[in-house]
Amino acid sequence: MRTLAKRLAVLIALLTVAVVPALEPPAAAGKLALWRLKTYIPPADKILDANAQDCAKKAGIELAIQTYTFDDMWTKFTAAIESKTLPDIAELDAVGPARLANLGRLADVSDVVAAATKELGPILPNADGAVKFGGKYFAVPHYAIPLVLFYRSDILAKVGAEPPDTWEDIQRVSEKVKKAGVQDFPNGFPWNRTGDGYDPAMSLLWSYGAAWVDKSGKFTGIPKAQGLEALRVVTRAYLADKTSAFDYLSWSGATNNEAFMAGKITLTPNGPSILFQEESTQHPLLKDTAIKLMPKGPAGRNLALTFVMNWAVPTDGKSQKEAKALIGCVMTRENFVKYMTGSFRQMVPLFAKALEDPYWNTPTGKIVVDTVKQGHPVGWPGPTTPAAAEVVSGNVLTDMITRVIVDKVTPEAAIEEANKRIKEIYDRLPVK
Amino acid sequence: MRGATLARWIVLAVILAVVFVPMYWIVVTSFKTGRQILLSESVYVPRPFTLDNYVYLFEESRFALWIRNSAITATASTLLSLFIGTAGAYSLTRLSFPGRRTFGGIVLITYLVPPGLMFIPLYRTFIGLGYTNSLGTLILAYPTFLVPFVTWLLMGFFRSIPRELEEAALVDGATRVQAMVRVVLPLAAPGLLAAGLFCFTLSWNEFLYALIFIADDSLKTLPVGLSEFVVSDFAFWGQLMAAAALASLPVIVVYIYLHKYMVQGLTAGAVKG
Amino acid sequence: MNVLTDRHREQLLGYALIAPVAIFLSGLVAYPFLSAIYLSLTEKTVGYPAHFVGLRNYGALLESGRFRIVAWNSAAFTVGSIVVKLVVGMAMALALHSVVRGNQFIRGILLLPWVIPTVVIALTWKWLMDLFRGLINVALIDVGAVTSGVHWLGDPTLAMVSVIIANVWRGFPFFGVSFLAAMQTVPQDLYDAAAVDGAGSWEKFWRITLPSIKGVVAVVTLLSTIVTLNDFNIVYIMTRGGPGAATHIFATYSYELGIMSQRWGLAMAASMASLPLVALLIVAVVRYLHREEE
Numbered sequence: 001m002r003t004l005a006k007r008l009a010v011l012i013a014l015l016t017v018a019v020v021p022a023l024e025p026p027a028a029a030g031k032l033a034l035w036r037l038k039t040y041i042p043p044a045d046k047i048l049d050a051n052a053q054d055c056a057k058k059a060g061i062e063l064a065i066q067t068y069t070f071d072d073m074w075t076k077f078t079a080a081i082e083s084k085t086l087p088d089i090a091e092l093d094a095v096g097p098a099r100l101a102n103l104g105r106l107a108d109v110s111d112v113v114a115a116a117t118k119e120l121g122p123i124l125p126n127a128d129g130a131v132k133f134g135g136k137y138f139a140v141p142h143y144a145i146p147l148v149l150f151y152r153s154d155i156l157a158k159v160g161a162e163p164p165d166t167w168e169d170i171q172r173v174s175e176k177v178k179k180a181g182v183q184d185f186p187n188g189f190p191w192n193r194t195g196d197g198y199d200p201a202m203s204l205l206w207s208y209g210a211a212w213v214d215k216s217g218k219f220t221g222i223p224k225a226q227g228l229e230a231l232r233v234v235t236r237a238y239l240a241d242k243t244s245a246f247d248y249l250s251w252s253g254a255t256n257n258e259a260f261m262a263g264k265i266t267l268t269p270n271g272p273s274i275l276f277q278e279e280s281t282q283h284p285l286l287k288d289t290a291i292k293l294m295p296k297g298p299a300g301r302n303l304a305l306t307f308v309m310n311w312a313v314p315t316d317g318k319s320q321k322e323a324k325a326l327i328g329c330v331m332t333r334e335n336f337v338k339y340m341t342g343s344f345r346q347m348v349p350l351f352a353k354a355l356e357d358p359y360w361n362t363p364t365g366k367i368v369v370d371t372v373k374q375g376h377p378v379g380w381p382g383p384t385t386p387a388a389a390e391v392v393s394g395n396v397l398t399d400m401i402t403r404v405i406v407d408k409v410t411p412e413a414a415i416e417e418a419n420k421r422i423k424e425i426y427d428r429l430p431v432k
Numbered sequence: 433m434r435g436a437t438l439a440r441w442i443v444l445a446v447i448l449a450v451v452f453v454p455m456y457w458i459v460v461t462s463f464k465t466g467r468q469i470l471l472s473e474s475v476y477v478p479r480p481f482t483l484d485n486y487v488y489l490f491e492e493s494r495f496a497l498w499i500r501n502s503a504i505t506a507t508a509s510t511l512l513s514l515f516i517g518t519a520g521a522y523s524l525t526r527l528s529f530p531g532r533r534t535f536g537g538i539v540l541i542t543y544l545v546p547p548g549l550m551f552i553p554l555y556r557t558f559i560g561l562g563y564t565n566s567l568g569t570l571i572l573a574y575p576t577f578l579v580p581f582v583t584w585l586l587m588g589f590f591r592s593i594p595r596e597l598e599e600a601a602l603v604d605g606a607t608r609v610q611a612m613v614r615v616v617l618p619l620a621a622p623g624l625l626a627a628g629l630f631c632f633t634l635s636w637n638e639f640l641y642a643l644i645f646i647a648d649d650s651l652k653t654l655p656v657g658l659s660e661f662v663v664s665d666f667a668f669w670g671q672l673m674a675a676a677a678l679a680s681l682p683v684i685v686v687y688i689y690l691h692k693y694m695v696q697g698l699t700a701g702a703v704k705g
Numbered sequence: 706m707n708v709l710t711d712r713h714r715e716q717l718l719g720y721a722l723i724a725p726v727a728i729f730l731s732g733l734v735a736y737p738f739l740s741a742i743y744l745s746l747t748e749k750t751v752g753y754p755a756h757f758v759g760l761r762n763y764g765a766l767l768e769s770g771r772f773r774i775v776a777w778n779s780a781a782f783t784v785g786s787i788v789v790k791l792v793v794g795m796a797m798a799l800a801l802h803s804v805v806r807g808n809q810f811i812r813g814i815l816l817l818p819w820v821i822p823t824v825v826i827a828l829t830w831k832w833l834m835d836l837f838r839g840l841i842n843v844a845l846i847d848v849g850a851v852t853s854g855v856h857w858l859g860d861p862t863l864a865m866v867s868v869i870i871a872n873v874w875r876g877f878p879f880f881g882v883s884f885l886a887a888m889q890t891v892p893q894d895l896y897d898a899a900a901v902d903g904a905g906s907w908e909k910f911w912r913i914t915l916p917s918i919k920g921v922v923a924v925v926t927l928l929s930t931i932v933t934l935n936d937f938n939i940v941y942i943m944t945r946g947g948p949g950a951a952t953h954i955f956a957t958y959s960y961e962l963g964i965m966s967q968r969w970g971l972a973m974a975a976s977m978a979s980l981p982l983v984a985l986l987i988v989a990v991v992r993y994l995h996r997e998e999e
Contacts, residue, residue: 040666042492066649069663072656075964079644081752083559099967103752184853193945193965247836247859250947257666261470262837277666281467394966399771399949406861406949407774417770428750436906440800444811447797450874451818454829457840461832472838520726527719539726542734544983546935548956549976552969553737553744576733579726608718637822639938640960655824659942669832676825683820688813 031062032319032326033087035076037309038067040273044343048330051339055329061322070195074393080316081105088317089326094308094378095389097131097139102386102429106138107313107320112328113137119333121353129377130384131310139310140327143340143347145271146305146371147199147294152266154288155182167204167233167295170267174243177266185245187237188259188268191401192251195307200269200294201397202304204230206380207297212391212422217382219426221419224412230297231404231411238405249402261285269294271307272368276344291367293374305375306392308350348372387429396421462486462674469669485674495675497650498657503682505567505642505653506635509574513631514624516575517582522612524583525590526598536587543580550576551640558645569645570653574635582627589623590616629690633683654679745973755970762974771950772958776978779954781865783934786872787926793873794880794925799910801881802888812882819878827942830871834858834943861951864944868952871939876932880925887921888914927990934979955979 034052039045049065056063066087068076073093080086086105090096100106117123123131123141131139151163156173159180164170174187191197205211210226213219237244248256256268261283278286294303311331313323329335333354340347341359348368349355360369379388391397400418403409409417461469462485463478473479489495523529524536554573558564563572593616601611617624639655646652652660658679661672745762749755766772797815801808818826833839834857842854857867895913904912915922937956940946946953946961953961955978963972 038660038663040663066647069660071662072643072659074967075643076647078751078964078967079555079564080647082556083564085565085647099752105752192947245836245856245859246861246948247856249949250858250864250944255667258470259837262472264837273666277470281470283467283470390966402947402949406951428748437803440803443796443800447793447800447815448811451815453840454826454833454874455817455821457833458825458829469838472843475838475840475843516725516729519722523719523722527715527722529716529719532719535723535727539730541987542730544931544987545734545738546931546956546976546979548935548937548959549741549973549979550734550737552963552972553741554733556740557733557737572733575729579729583726608715633820637824639824655822658822658824658828672828673832676822676829680821680825683822684817687816687820 031064032056032089032322033317034063034065034089034091034326035087036065036067036091037073037093038069039346041276041343041346044339044347047339047342051330051335052326055326055335058329059322059325061319061326063326084316086314086316088313088319088323090312090314091142092139092310092312094130094306094310095384095386095392097310097312098133098379098384098389099386100312100314101133101138105315107315107324108136108138109140109311109313109324109327110137112140112311112324112331115328116140116331116351119331120336120349120351121356122351124350124352124355124373126305126374126376127308127350129379129382130308133383139312140331141350142309142311142331143343144305144309144350144372144375145273145307145346146348146368146375147195147203147269147271147303147307148291148367148371149294150260150268150270150274150289150291152260152285152288153290155186155266158182163290163292164267164295165292167207167230167297170295171233171236171241171243174237174267175241178241178243183264183266185243185248185264186266187241187243188248188256188265189234189237189244190248190251190256190268191234191398191405192249193395193398194251195271196251196256196269197398198392198395199304199306201401202306202378202380202392203294203302204234204297205397206302206304206376207295207299208233209297209299211381212419213379213382213388213431215381217379217385217388217431219387219423219431221423222415224415226299227415228411231401231414233297234401235404235411246406249406260289272346272364275364276346279344291364293367293371301374302380303371303375304378304380305372306378308377382431385429385431387426387431390425390429391422394421394425396425458673458676458680461669462677464670466668466670485670486678488671489674489678493660493671493675494649494652494657495678498652498654499679499682501567501651502636502654505570505574506632508567508571509578509635510628510631512571513575513578513582514628517579517627518586518617518624520579520583521586521590522616525587526595526612526616527608539580539583543577543584547577547640551644554641555644564645565647565651567646567651570635570638570642573641573645574631574638578631578634582631585627585630586620586623589620593619625690629686632686636683741973742977744970745977747970749969751967751969758970762971765971766974766978771953772975772978774950775953775955775958775975778865778950778952779934779979782869782872782936782940782952782954783930785865785869786876786933787930789869789873790877790880790929791922791926793877794884797877797881798884798888799914801885812885815881816878818875821875823875823938824942826871826875827939830867830874830939831858831943834867858944859948861948864948864952868940868943871943872933872936875939876929879929883921883925884918887918891917923990923993927986930986931983934983 052065053063097106113123127141131137131141155177156163159176159182161173161176164173170187177183177186189200191201205222208226208230210222210230212222256270257274257277259265260268260274261278263285274289278289293301311327313320317323336354337357340349340354345365345368350372355369378384378392396418400414403414403417404411460478463481465480465482465484468474520539524532558569563569597615598611601615606614637655642653642656658672658675661668661675746757746759747755748758801812833841836842836854836856836859845851845855856863858864891914896909899909899913935956937960940952940954940957944952946957955976959972959976962968962975
């Protein structure tokens with residue numbers, strides 16, 4: 001026992017000595033910190049990092065790049081907001097600029113946008129709502145990953161169905177596929193807590209004229225009649241037709257990709273990532289995978305553009321001038337096109353000239369660009385406000401849908417509940 | 433009689449099978465290629481068999497770094513908790529001073545404050561202290577749920593050691609502290625070991641605090657690093673399972689070696705505590 | 706110079722040794738806990754300063770349909786997990802009790818689930834239960850038990866069962882090992898005497914084993930209940946509380962309120978909800994143990 005005790009003591013001493021150096025927080029002197037999204041396209045990420053480091057070297061600064069995944073993004077940012085340790089350069093999502101600008105925590109980057117406009121053409125008008133507040137730009141749009149409708153062209157041909165153009169079409173086509181015995185649950189629309197859920201949810205409501213705000217961004221509430229119509233159309237798949245499986249509701253962002261590629265579903269909304277995955281694994285279904293614009297409704301085709309990444313300069317950092325210069329360098333024509341063309345057609349620019357690049361002149365490229373050109377920001381028909389941001393991040397819309405599907409609440413009650421929640425949010429975060 | 437024995441073996445077999453299946457699935461998946469997993473080819477046995485996922489872990493991802501961070505955090509938290517807890521347990525069981533009983537009760541109650549509740553206020557406390565985004569933050573945070581358990585466990589252990597032994601040492605001229613170190617601690621070694629293993633395991637596995645308190649990529653611990661393999665539209669199951677296998681290996685090895693003591697210590701604490 | 710009496714010295718040493726615990730727990734447990742209580746009485750959106758609103762958060766939660774579902778789920782998850790862990794743990798202990806050969810080795814293997822990181826366990830069970838490609842469904846279809854995949858994580862009721870399964874898998878060894886150790890302290894004479902009286906296995910278990918290990922059963926159950934009631938990882942990773950809110954429990958709900966909706970005051974109020982239950986349990990178990998001691 002004594003020798004054991006002695007050995008343990010020595011071991012403990014050694015470990016303590018080894019541990020102490022690790023306790024210091026990493027030194028940040030003279031360094032710029034950049035936080036960016038870790039995407040599913042590692043080669044594109046590498047190009048971005050190379051561009052950024054190149055720019056940093058030219059400017060004589062040290063750059064430390066940190067990554068976050070889509071899932072832990074707000075965990076990380078919440079912590080940083082509260083501890084006032086936001087990085088010098090932050091790649092924010094579609095609602096980040098609205099939230100942070102409203103807190104006064106972002107620097108005015110109108111000059112950077114002006115410079116980028118010279119390099120890449122003017123910003124798409126529909127992209128302003130997410131980054132321009134009070135006439136000033138508080139973020140520089142980096143890229144968008146639009147949601148398109150994926151479908152199995154072979155299955156549709158087999159059951160004699162045309163590619164669906166409206167929300168009603170989607171239900172009809174799914175029913176046909178199921179009745180023909182091709183698949184049990186062909187309708188892969190997941191009303192879950194990811195972009196694959198809340199993006200179509202917004203497109204759905206907007207296509208039925210059921211937005212929850214007016215043009216100025218002030219609360220109006222989801223109109224009852226239109227809301228009911230929209231709910232009726234999509235809950236059918238789960239409640240009546242049984243063309244969707246309940247599992248789809250708890251899907252992670254990846255599961256609908258996997259289900260599609262496993263040949264289990266016929267229709268699903270997704271970013272172009274499915275094409276990327278099929279191409280990189282020489283997937284047998286590649287030839288049968290087709291895309292088209294997300295569906296339209298009685299009020300038109302009002303698509304949501306919710307997966308947008310934007311560069312911003314939080315005011316926590318002490319080197320805002322250098323930070324802005326770095327962003328400007330990363331967004332020069334040369335650097336950005338290098339990144340864009342290395343992205344396997346996944347990262348779509350929001351600047352007009354870059355969109356006209358021949359890189360996008362393919363059948364799938366055109367659909368993807370079209371979606372970005374048409375897409376509306378979170379909070380349409382108004383601008384992106386912190387309140388609109390919270391409606392999305394609080395999953396109010398998808399919750400409304402799942403309340404009907406899972407909890408068997410009446411659509412009327414679900415809409416009322418959702419409106420109550422939305423109103424409460426707008427009361428708490430008033431629109432200026 | 434035979435019926436009972438048969439029943440026992442059946443129960444054991446079922447439990448062993450249930451324990452085995454997930455571990456088998458981790459190992460099997462870790463040796464499959466991405467395409468195989470995507471297309472559900474050859475589900476039960478990896479064919480083709482590949483080491484790519486393991487190679488990726490060390491070449492492309494920062495797996496080794498995560499292990500280092502977890503090892504440092506777990507070790508330091510364990511040591512800190514053992515030190516604080518042992519001192520406290522000894523004081524509460526062997527020494528008498530006013531307020532002892534109340535304090536003992538309070539220590540045990542703090543065990544019941546759940547981390548799921550504490551993550552925000554604890555984070556705000558660290559922000560107030562200006563000490564976040566460091567492994568040290570975790571090393572200070574983990575004992576908040578480790579110390580109460582260590583204290584409780586060792587209290588049970590100390591109580592089971594006869595006072596006469598210490599008193600004999602005192603009579604021989606030793607001070608209280610010397611008596612504690614030379615007589616009581618060695619006898620409580622199984623308890624210390626059990627508590628230490630328990631602390632190490634809980635720290636090694638901790639996810640929520642590590643996710644929130646640490647921002648730097650280079651300071652990520654293993655559980656947080658594992659969650660990186662799910663990248664919104666892509667779940668890299670092969671690499672994830674390879675990482676899972678390797679992440680579990682150190683703790684498994686330690687346990688197989690020392691589980692005898694761990695059980696001893698745990699049950700002494702539970703039975704007598 | 707012996708200014709201090711022995712008793713004083715003992716008291717000083719007592720305080721000195723308890724000081725680290727006291728400082729640590731008051732600074733990093735008591736203080737944050739009290740601040741949590743205060744936070745729960747404020748409206749605090751991330752980035753904005755907190756302002757006092759009294760019991761409004763609690764009122765909002767009580768009115769919220771979602772919160773009631775969360776409370777119910779937490780109860781179901783906890784009770785379900787504990788009951789199954791009790792049964793399986795007891796079965797494991799009984800089975801190993803009279804096995805002589807390989808006892809240590811088997812017990813070591815059976816401890817593994819408790820040792821493997823919870824994150825790994827949650828991810829693995831999620832992967833095992835994948836609708837189309839998980840091992841469970843693939844095997845079930847291959848042996849013809851079902852014709853299409855079971856919706857382990859998709860059906861609202863089954864999803865709760867699935868997270869309970871993962872929780873049980875992780876936690877039953879703790880029960881089993883503790884019960885086993887306690888059983889092994891029961892004197893053999895009691896069993897021999899009972900055998901002479903003609904008692905069968907079941908009676909031996911019910912009349913001798915169980916009463917003898919009651920204390921350990923109570924303590925282990927209490928500890929596990931508290932841990933399970935506030936479990937975060939398993940549900941968060943396997944279902945994120947879905948489908949809908951079918952598996953949403955206090956910890957995941959609080960996280961969602963705090964991080965996704967950025968409302969810390971409300972998140973704290975939601976976490977506090979589990980405390981009255983915990984307090985009741987503790988009081989009940991402590992009283993029970995005290996009674997047993999007499």
